[in-house]
Amino acid sequence: ARSRARACWSRDEVREGVVAGSRVRCRARLAACLDELDHLCLGRDGAAAGFVIAYELAPTPDGRFALVRDGLAVAATDHAENLVTLLQTDVRAPLERRASERGLWLHAAGLERPGGGGLLVAGDSEAGKSTAALLLCRRGFRLVADDVVWVAPARGFRGLGWAIGLEELPLEPAALEAEGFVLRRQGWHGEGGERLERWRVRPPAGAIADASAWQPLAGIAVIERGPSELRPLTAGELLVRLWPLR
Numbered sequence: 001a002r003s004r005a006r007a008c009w010s011r012d013e014v015r016e017g018v019v020a021g022s023r024v025r026c027r028a029r030l031a032a033c034l035d036e037l038d039h040l041c042l043g044r045d046g047a048a049a050g051f052v053i054a055y056e057l058a059p060t061p062d063g064r065f066a067l068v069r070d071g072l073a074v075a076a077t078d079h080a081e082n083l084v085t086l087l088q089t090d091v092r093a094p095l096e097r098r099a100s101e102r103g104l105w106l107h108a109a110g111l112e113r114p115g116g117g118g119l120l121v122a123g124d125s126e127a128g129k130s131t132a133a134l135l136l137c138r139r140g141f142r143l144v145a146d147d148v149v150w151v152a153p154a155r156g157f158r159g160l161g162w163a164i165g166l167e168e169l170p171l172e173p174a175a176l177e178a179e180g181f182v183l184r185r186q187g188w189h190g191e192g193g194e195r196l197e198r199w200r201v202r203p204p205a206g207a208i209a210d211a212s213a214w215q216p217l218a219g220i221a222v223i224e225r226g227p228s229e230l231r232p233l234t235a236g237e238l239l240v241r242l243w244p245l246r
Helices: 002-006 031-040 082-090 092-098 129-137 173-178 235-245
Strands: 013-019 022-028 052-059 065-069 072-077 104-112 118-123 142-145 148-152 156-159 164-166 182-189 195-202 217-223
Touching (some): 013 031, 022 031, 031 082, 031 182, 031 195, 052 082, 065 082, 072 082, 092 148, 104 129, 104 156, 118 129, 118 156, 129 142, 142 148, 173 182, 217 235
Parallel strands (some): 022 052
Antiparallel strands (some): 013 022, 052 065, 065 072, 104 118, 104 142, 104 148, 148 156, 164 195
């Protein structure tokens, strides 16, 4: 990873996107990282988005790689590939501290319905939220967030607008690409040094919602493992299922 990154040091460019209604600006001499961010960050709109979080992805004198936020190093890694994954994790902290609206992060996929209003798809890890989000994008819904949303009861929700992350694709890659989905493998190194990968799927432009807009909450679908069943939940039943997912 180090040798691949050093080959890219000739570029020092900036990428900017909108995440949960705020601008994220990233400067790096690591072209591969910037290209990956281009693919991951769905938010291109939002000229009136709130504050700016400035990141730099930079090699360190000791041969490692640092994630620098607003001039302060917040993480370091031996692998350049890990920088984008670290940024994805870190960006929630400054967004939460500076958010003007009271709310909380919820582990859910968020979509804009064809008829208006927002839909949250919640459930435990690996329950199928991301798969559901991808399939709904093929049926007229627009993606707000794949995995994490900021819910403010008085406003609705916004989301961390990253491309959909999947261990396995529900359809053949060629079939999705024919419909305008853009596929890429995102790699990173785990704590034990092993290299891990997952699919990152970017929906067609027409299936991506405005990253800076609040989505009024029109409904919540909870995916649970077990026999197939579709039934309405009372508010109490829903709260019990959502509370552990904060």
